[in-house]
Each structure stands twice: as C-alpha cells, then as structure tokens.
Amino acid sequence: MSTGAVDTGASTALAQAPDSARAVLRDTIGALEDRLTGLSHRLHANPETAWEEEKAARWTASLLDELGYAVTPGVCELPTAFAARIGSGPLHVALCAEYDALPGLGHACGHNLIAAAAVGAAGALARVADDLGLTVTVLGTPAEEGGGGKILMLERGAFEGVDVAMMVHPGPVDVAEAEPFAVAHLNVQYTGRAAHAAAYPEQGRNAADAFTVAQVGIGLLRQQLPSTTRVHGLVTRGGEAPNAIPERTEGRWYVRASSLEELDRIQGRVEACFRAGALASGCALEIEPESPPYSEFRNDAELVARYRRNAEGIGRRFAPPGDPAARMNRASTDMGNVSRVVRALHPYIGVGSLPAVNHQREFAAACATATADAALLDGALALALTAADLAAGGG
Known part of the structure; x- marks a missing residue:
C-alpha cells in the first residue's frame, strides 16, 4: 500500500x-x-x-x-x-x-x-x-x-x-x-418501562420522551457548534401503541465535521444530549456505531x-x-x-x-x-x- x-x-x-x-x-x-x-x-x-x-x-x-x-x-x-x-x-x-x-x-x-x-x-x-x-x-x-x-x-x-x-x-x-465531511454513524436505543398510558402512566418510563429531550438538546447545541459541523438523524422506532408508554425506542444519527479530529471533539457533546434524555426520562441508553467513522x-x-x-x-x-x-x-x-x-x-x-x-x-x-x-x-x-x-x- x-x-x-x-x-x-x-x-x-x-x-x-x-x-x-x-x-x-x-x-x-x-x-x-x-x-x-x-x-x-x-x-x-x-x-x-x-x-x-x-x-x-x-x-x-x-x-x-x-x-x-x-x-x-x-x-x-x-x-x-x-x-x-x-x-x-x-x-x-x-x-x-x-x-x-x-x-x-x-x-x-x-x-x-x-x-x-x-x-x-x-x-x-x-x-x-x-x-x-x-x-x-x-x-x-x-x-x-x-x-x-x-x-x-x-x-x-x-x-x-x-x-x-x-x-x-x-x-x-x-x-x-x-x-x-468526516462522519460518525450512531445507532441510539432507549429502554424504559411500558404501562397503560391512561390507567397507570406513573408506572411507565417513557423511551419516546427520552428522544424528545435529546433532540431538543441537540437543537440548542447547534448554536454552539462550528459551521463546519452537521448533526441530523431520525427515530426509526417510536413505540408500539398510542395507549402504551413506549418502553423501547431506536434512532439513527449522523454527526459530521470537517475532519476526524474535529469529529472526535463534537461527537462527545452530541452524545451528552442523548445521555440527558436518558437522565430526564429514567431510561437506559445504548449508543453503538453502525460503522467505523468516515474520514x-x-x-x-x-x-x-x-x-x-x-x-x-x-x-x-x-x-x-x-x-x-x-x-x-x-x-x-x-x-x-x-x-x-x-x-x-x-x-x-x-x-x-x-x-x-x-x-x-x-x-x-x-x-x-x-x-x-x-x-x-x-x-x-x-x-x-x-x-x-x-x-x-x-x-
């Protein structure tokens, strides 16, 4: 080579x-x-x-x-x-x-x-x-x-x-x-607890709310990110039924930056937003790379x-x-x-x-x-x- x-x-x-x-x-x-x-x-x-x-x-x-x-x-x-x-x-x-x-x-x-x-x-x-x-x-x-x-x-x-x-x-x-751009491809999963959304909502832990908090955090974070970065993604699984507190949600997110070095600095801040969603909702969080980062x-x-x-x-x-x-x-x-x-x-x-x-x-x-x-x-x-x-x- x-x-x-x-x-x-x-x-x-x-x-x-x-x-x-x-x-x-x-x-x-x-x-x-x-x-x-x-x-x-x-x-x-x-x-x-x-x-x-x-x-x-x-x-x-x-x-x-x-x-x-x-x-x-x-x-x-x-x-x-x-x-x-x-x-x-x-x-x-x-x-x-x-x-x-x-x-x-x-x-x-x-x-x-x-x-x-x-x-x-x-x-x-x-x-x-x-x-x-x-x-x-x-x-x-x-x-x-x-x-x-x-x-x-x-x-x-x-x-x-x-x-x-x-x-x-x-x-x-x-x-x-x-x-x-260099890019990291992330698979994000929240695990909460299902419950009847009307009868027993206090017994649930809403994994969909976790994504809502995370996306609000990312939206606010963008003001402090360099213009050479991009953060975007989507929720691929948002719950099973409207009358059940979602116990498991999944999404795919991309973080882009001008170089692998800048990506390494930015990615941690984005992942902190996902951790905030877990903290606020009481759900467990898993973040796994879908592939090695692109340079x-x-x-x-x-x-x-x-x-x-x-x-x-x-x-x-x-x-x-x-x-x-x-x-x-x-x-x-x-x-x-x-x-x-x-x-x-x-x-x-x-x-x-x-x-x-x-x-x-x-x-x-x-x-x-x-x-x-x-x-x-x-x-x-x-x-x-x-x-x-x-x-x-x-x-």
Missing part, C-alpha cells in the same frame, strides 16, 4: 499518454456503450441497500469477467464485495465500484452510474495495460451509504499494493475536488489536475466556485479513509438533474436518462485517460 505524502501541487507540464493509447481508450468505451448503459439501467431498476447488493455485485463482476478480468468474489470476508484484476505493470490503479442504493429512495445517489463507469474505465484500460505498464484492479465496494465497506476492505488488505484509487460520483453538476477526503492535486484536464478535453464543464449546486462534494464517503493511505481521486460528474439534487426521488429518476448515460461514458473515459496519463508520467 502506498503511504507517500500527498502532493501539494500539480506539475505545470503534466505528462500525457500517447495519442494511440488515448484513441484506444475512446474507441473501447464507445464500443462498450450498450453494455455499460445496460449495466447501469439494470442496477437502477433493481436497487439493493447496504450489504444486500447480491445482484449488483454479481452483474458488475460478470461484465468484468467478460472483459478479461480475473474476478475474485466475496473478498475481505464480505459476500457482496469482489476484486477483479488485469495486467502486471508497476503502476497499480484501483477503480472503486459502488452499487448500493438508499432505503426507500433507490439509486438516488447514482451508484448505478459509479459501478458502470468503473467497469467502463476498466474495460478501456485492459486494452492498454501491458503497453503502459499498468496493473488495474476493480474493487466492488459495498455499503457506502452508511456501512463503511471500503473501510473494512482497507483494514483487510484490499488496497495493499495499490498506488492510486479512483472513482467518479454523479451529482447535479461537475466538480473536480471532493470536500466531504474527510485528502485530495491529491496532481490527480485532480489530470482529471480536470481530461474531462474538459472531452467537453465537460465544471461548476464555478461557490455554485450551490456543487455542494454534493461535501457529502461524506468512505473513500475518505482510503485517501488517508493511498493517493485518491473522487470527482463528481453532472447528470443534468437540476433542480433535483442527490438523495431526492427526482435525482434517482435522473440517473437513468440519456444525459446520465452520457455522463457515465464521459466519466469512464476521463478516469481511463487520467490513469493512462499517470502511467505515462511515471506514476
């Missing part, structure tokens, strides 16, 4: 792959168009949530197998993860394929496009890997939406020997740099510059600084943890969805359109060109 220092600036003369190799990449992705868009639409029509992506993993891996990759399913003891590899060159590039959907919203973050773009870039790079000195691995990475699949894969060695990890994420507009993302300036140049070269246009539609790049990702130990790239590609934005039903619909298909092909090509240029420049 590469652990070298992250570049702080890009070269003014970035090397470029030979025109012949670039032509092969373009032609290959063009030839794969129907298979790539077919995969994207198939995933979109069959959304599977975190850790349940059985069809998505199988369909994505199967296409890579057809493209000549050696596929290993179930890597890292994760049934819906896989690794697919081709080439034996000194520069090892990993393409990350996400394919989990959101509960109740389907592919409202466009992970169907992420998986298909990774396969497209991989299919193109397979044609030039030996000539350019590349080893290419596609990692099927489950459970990005709150499960931390990449973190587990990182801890279990999936990124060992990788020099560069890359992916492209859909959004309303194109953005080159990722600036996600902020560490951009590699050279990779960003190479991707931007290639994306603009094929006609993509990036949102200007400060564009509200570009805020998708603040969304948390487990790719941030990868970026702490491997040079990483995580740009965003626009799917023409405005006014719809990520995690809306309208955005899900926008991720299976002709415009989204074009973005998928552009993203695949821009990733492939960037990897090829990196190899030509000596990594």
Whole structure:
C-alpha cells in the first residue's frame, strides 16, 4: 500500500499518454456503450441497500469477467464485495465500484452510474495495460451509504499494493475536488418501562420522551457548534401503541465535521444530549456505531489536475466556485479513509438533474436518462485517460 505524502501541487507540464493509447481508450468505451448503459439501467431498476447488493455485485463482476478480468468474489470476508484484476505493470490503479442504493429512495445517489463507469474505465484500460505498464484492479465496494465497506476492505488488505484509487460520483453538476465531511454513524436505543398510558402512566418510563429531550438538546447545541459541523438523524422506532408508554425506542444519527479530529471533539457533546434524555426520562441508553467513522477526503492535486484536464478535453464543464449546486462534494464517503493511505481521486460528474439534487426521488429518476448515460461514458473515459496519463508520467 502506498503511504507517500500527498502532493501539494500539480506539475505545470503534466505528462500525457500517447495519442494511440488515448484513441484506444475512446474507441473501447464507445464500443462498450450498450453494455455499460445496460449495466447501469439494470442496477437502477433493481436497487439493493447496504450489504444486500447480491445482484449488483454479481452483474458488475460478470461484465468484468467478460472483459478479461480475473474476478475474485466475496473478498475481505464480505459476500457482496469482489476484486477483479488485469495486467502486471508497476503502476497499480484501483477503480472503486459502488452499487448500493438508499432505503426507500433507490439509486438516488447514482451508484448505478459509479459501478458502470468503473467497469467502463476498466474495460478501456485492459486494452492498454501491458503497453503502459499498468496493473488495474476493480474493487466492488459495498455499503457506502452508511456501512463503511471500503473501510473494512482497507483494514483487510484490499488496497495493499495499490498506488492510486479512483472513482467518479454523479451529482447535479461537475466538480473536480471532493470536500466531504468526516462522519460518525450512531445507532441510539432507549429502554424504559411500558404501562397503560391512561390507567397507570406513573408506572411507565417513557423511551419516546427520552428522544424528545435529546433532540431538543441537540437543537440548542447547534448554536454552539462550528459551521463546519452537521448533526441530523431520525427515530426509526417510536413505540408500539398510542395507549402504551413506549418502553423501547431506536434512532439513527449522523454527526459530521470537517475532519476526524474535529469529529472526535463534537461527537462527545452530541452524545451528552442523548445521555440527558436518558437522565430526564429514567431510561437506559445504548449508543453503538453502525460503522467505523468516515474520514474527510485528502485530495491529491496532481490527480485532480489530470482529471480536470481530461474531462474538459472531452467537453465537460465544471461548476464555478461557490455554485450551490456543487455542494454534493461535501457529502461524506468512505473513500475518505482510503485517501488517508493511498493517493485518491473522487470527482463528481453532472447528470443534468437540476433542480433535483442527490438523495431526492427526482435525482434517482435522473440517473437513468440519456444525459446520465452520457455522463457515465464521459466519466469512464476521463478516469481511463487520467490513469493512462499517470502511467505515462511515471506514476
């Protein structure tokens, strides 16, 4: 695993792959168009949530197998993860394929496009890997939406020997740099005592009231939190019947901050609000992490510059600084943890969805359109060109 220092600036003369190799990449992705868009639409029509992506993993891996990759399913003891590899060159590039959907919203973050773009870039790079000195691995990475699949894969060695990890994420507009929040995912449970709400209310301990107190505390706390933080969540179980004091309630809460270090400071204050709910209601409290914390993302300036140049070269246009539609790049990702130990790239590609934005039903619909298909092909090509240029420049 590469652990070298992250570049702080890009070269003014970035090397470029030979025109012949670039032509092969373009032609290959063009030839794969129907298979790539077919995969994207198939995933979109069959959304599977975190850790349940059985069809998505199988369909994505199967296409890579057809493209000549050696596929290993179930890597890292994760049934819906896989690794697919081709080439034996000194520069090892990993393409990350996400394919989990959101509960109740389907592919409202466009992970169907992420998986298909990774396969497209991989299919193109397979044609030039030996000539350019590349080893290419596609990692099927489950459970990005709150499960931390990449973190587990990182801890279990999936990124060992990788020099560069890359992916492209859909959004309303194109953005080159990722600036996600670090995030902690918390499962919160209160246990009280049931009683008849009219006849014997004094014998109950109201676990729903515990959440009410906690949420009021969090709402008041927000005034004292830095502007770089976010706290949000929902109650997933609020009780069983209106005439019974709720004895057990559950919720899921996210705490976000600009870095893991800031997150560590803020999370304790948020958890104190949950403890206040327990104290006021007389209920017992359990707080358990749903996954390891997601890190902020560490951009590699050279990779960003190479991707931007290639994306603009094929006609993509990036949102200007400060564009509200570009805020998708603040969304948390487990790719941030990868970026702490491997040079990483995580740009965003626009799917023409405005006014719809990520995690809306309208955005899900926008991720299976002709415009989204074009973005998928552009993203695949821009990733492939960037990897090829990196190899030509000596990594």
